[in-house]
Amino acid sequence: MNAMDQMQNGAVGTGVMRYGLIGCGMMGQEHLRNIALLENARVTAIFEPDAQMLAAALALAPGAQACATVEDLLAIPDLDALVIVSPNHLHVPQLELIAQRRPLPILVEKPLYTQAADLERVQSFLASYPAPVWVAMEYRYMPPIAALLEQAQAATGGVQMLTIREHRFPFLPKVGDWNRFNRNTGGTLVEKCCHFFDLMRLVVQSEPVRVMASAGQAVNHRDEVYDGETPDIWDHGYVIVDFASGARAMLELCMFAEGSRYQEEVSAVGPNGKIEALVPGPGRFWPADLGAPPVPQVIVSPRRPQGPRSVEIPVDPALLQAGDHNGSTFYQHQRFLQVVQGVARPEVTLDDGVAAVRMGLAAQQSALTGQAVAL
Incomplete structure (x- = not known):
């Protein structure tokens, strides 16, 4: 089955799901390229503090709004899901901020946390977060x-x-x-x-x-x-x-x-x-x-x-061109899209x-x- 067939099979809903990306360095840009291959998803908001990486990200997601802070991104009303691709040590505080401000479906890059001292914070988030979360083990x-x-x-x-x-x-x-x-x-x-x-x-x-x-x-x-x-x-x-x-x-x-x-x-x-x-x-x-x-x-x-x-x-070949992980980032996003559309549960919890x-x-x-x- 080629990439186009996979895309058609993965597109369950009819509305376009709008994504906000937090972090658009090298891996964040791989996420951008693979989301662009999905028929029913597009990135509409980006937070990336590095000017060079932000320019590259906006070139991959034309029309996306650049946000000065994560808080600004979360304030955008037309968002259906979030993807966290920031440095590892920022994942836990950003998850907590999202829980306080705007609990949307999340795909968060690995590792989920970086030190044993953060486990209690992660477990507290897990116990109370009302929306689905997918950990990116592609x-x-x-x-x-x-x-x-x-x-x-x-x-x-x-x-x-x-x-x-x-x-x-x-x-x-x-x-x-x-x-x-x-x-x-x-x-x-x-x-x-x-x-x-x-x-x-x-x-x-x-x-x-x-x-x-x-x-x-x-x-x-x-x-x-x-x-x-x-x-x-x-x-x-x-x-x-x-x-x-x-x-x-x-x-x-x-x-x-x-x-x-x-x-x-x-x-x-x-x-x-x-x-x-x-x-x-x-x-x-x-x-x-x-x-x-x-x-x-x-x-x-x-x-x-x-x-x-x-x-x-x-x-x-289209998937190999979109990233460094043998097509896995696309297949992961295909399944996560179904979670955002409300027809599936996270496979990586x-x-x-x-x-x-x-x-x-x-x-x-x-x-x-x-x-x-x-x-």
Whole structure:
């Protein structure tokens, strides 16, 4: 099914839903491009304090109103939904401000929060917020990973071991270099890896009970200085998670491996066999002299009869052009639009967002202390 067919299928209502975006840096602009692909949605208001990023955002959303503050954006009467794409440490105060001023349906970028001290505030918001909230764990919607999620139980007979490997490029520059410091991001195992902890819970279909990690900063950003400070953000690590079901999962992260053919490799194994998803990185980073970028694959390897079966899972070129996440941002917005239209519920809940951050914070703590952390 191509992108146009997907758009038509996703357009449930007849009225155009009007979105306000809070934060329009690199990821915010990916959200803008993907919302523009939806037939029944458009961005009508933007808050972005950086002048250069604001100009780029307004070019992507012609006719949208630029707002000087979040409060000004929330005062616009003709809004149906909000998308929060601000730096991580601003998510909780912005959610609280929205709850006070204008409780609309929200899609909030990951991570939901960045430090354990914020959990009580998030739980208070969760208990009282009257509108739906979707946490942006878009890796669920990468086509090869979605195929693995759909087939994992049948292919494995029940997942007992799950391995997620991400070998990728370093953190990209962001406005004000906010992503170079743990105090703003929650740390790499929260900022980057909450996606993978979310996938672990989905694939294993159980809850984590113990986290062990070893991680650090070996290569990236060590020669950078911002306002007299050297970045403290980690660039590699291993995390092992034990689940209540007895299953085990491992994350292997390396952020100085952009020469890899695939960026994410997910492997789930059970008594009946194995299923793998291979996901390439952003096509814009693939060297032109190497020809066409790799195509995502899913490989099913039964134990009996032996013999791996590999299937390519191509992604619509229009969706690849709209962002760096293999079309997943579009598929996420397609489903969120149905929530805004009142015909569906969030698939990635606040509880999911909390669970992923708890696992990331436990991994950060384990790596710092050298001790396993019970959840």
